[in-house]
Amino acid sequence: MAEAAGTGAGAVLLVTGGCGFIGSNFVRWWLENVPGTRVVVYDKLTYAGRRENLAELWDRPDLHLMVGDIADLARVRRTCLEERVTTLVNFAAESHVDQSIAAPLLFTDTNVRGTHALLEVARELGLRFHQVSTDEVYGDVPAGERRAEGDPLAPRSPYAASKAAADHLALAYHATYALAVTVTRGSNTVGPYQYPEKVLPLFATSVLRGEPLPLYGDGLQQRDYMHVRDHCAAIAAVLRSGQPGEVYNVGTGTELTNLDLACAVLDTLGGDRGLIRHVGDRPGHDRRYAVATGKVRALGWLCRFTPIQAVTEAARWYAENGWWWRPIREGDFREYYRRQYAERLTQPGKPEGEP
Template sequence: MRTVLVTGGAGFIGSHFVKRLLRCEDIARITVLDALTYAGHVENLGKAFLDPKMDFVQGNILDADLVDHLVAQHDHVVHFAAESHVDRSLYEAGNFLTTNVLGTRTLLDAAWRLGVEKFVHVSTDEVYGPLLTGAADELAPLRPTVPYAASKAASDLVAMSYFQTYSVPVCITRSSNNYGPCQHPEKIIPLFLTRLLKGEPVTLHGQGQHVRNWLHVEDNCAGIELVLRSGSPGEVYNIGGGTDLSSKELTGELLRICGSGWDKVRYIPDRLSNDLRYAMDWSKLAALGYQPTQALQAGLEETADWYRRNPDRWAPLSRSPLPALPSPRVAPSHQEHQHA
């Protein structure tokens, strides 16, 4: 019987994964470690919070003593905890590096010293950077372009170094963009849904040309569980198989579902370093038996229905917009130095 420590288990993807594992008869105990920052909420766990197989600990993955205490009690670690919003990383890069890199190192240190059977590190397709054509397999170079993606790429490399140097049984998963119920309303799908449900306009960067692969969170969790059970230590597994859509095409789907028209759409200047296209080859995981099952249209309609039925869950969160990006510092000219 497996015992599993899930970091970030009160977040969007982590909470879906916890609920999935609780349905497994061979899982004896799950402990969720979550700092409950702006994106983590015990409400995401729902009835799972009362399940006798699950324990919840509020704490930070940077707390080495706490991490040691918890890792010592579990034979598997699945590591979701991370700062994950690209826009936030543009003005809070330090937080992303601290949590995503140093926090991952703290967990790996404990896994090495205390011994675990499997350590699954959850990452993202954004570490590969933009691809105008083709698709990145697991051996593709890492070319992140924004602080969030760079922090995840760095944590991936740290994780793999612990396998190479200390034989920590690390597997890495990299998924495409997730969507589904309970996602924080700063991400594009819940952001657009909640605004449209309130009759407010939505904004598209540039001309809405950026292409992403949209994967239902349950399909991603199925892939992560498969890696937990059958993945080979030292290997990376891409989790894809969703639907490729430009941001304009995605907006059209959300407008249709909410009964809104294009008069609700505003175009704004593109954000800094907005990668045009991500694409991954996920045939390696397919060879282990992975196959996504969630159709995009049904998944989006299910997601929209959740936000319609649960305004108490997202309305308070949507009142905290991201602060404005600070203006870059401009170095004084040579003449200004002379007259200083």
């Protein structure tokens, strides 16, 4: 299949949210694997968007940082014109479900209004546009079923609802304005540089600190844990060969329970399983996510990591990179942890079965 316009030699990618977890890993992957292109990172540098995530790369001539808000249409437009951007890849998002329960309007503002501003710039300038979404837009998936790209969306958290709205906007811009839009809906992703509000870095850094692992409910919620490098390779495959107006699910096709993840992290890092604490569940917690991935595999993409391998590899990274996570855990994150878990840990939940 011919390479899509805007991604070959001479291409300039504007990677919004490129200092965040998946965004920074994508920047690394792209610079390693697609020579002759340039990357402009556009990031607001909020708590999870950190310059340190690309610390050793900022001196490269093919990488540039612009600090800004994706909802600032004029600034995005000016950046795209000055940098001669050909393709806009939108990773920028508020992405943590617990945070969306506490502050839902922030998620609407960033994930919906911000994405809409980016789409307007892409429409005005004729840019290729890729929206990075999530499998959570499909909502809870019953056992034995998998969601395909054309299935109805049924989000059950403010986060998932805001991402579903952004997907609809992106696809509407393709239908209405013939904008070259693609969307990927990725499963739960793990790996280096993931802010410790998310379950794997929270658990890994807690084990390394000798602290309890707060596991929601019975811990039997099922997730498809994918390594971030596999996720990045899938996005790149869609950028190169995906068809405008199409959605591509991305995942390994295998689910783990959150309890399985906790045990794998403990076993990898030599922690005692007595550190697991079942705590009160989050409101509206989806029981299972599962997606069909035939469309992205038809582009030639394959996973390198199974979910267990992804979890193990990620846990080892945190063990080896305390320079990155210790200042976070010992800084402002302490207040979030206290708010989110202190009361839950004093009033543990009751698991439905034994670990």
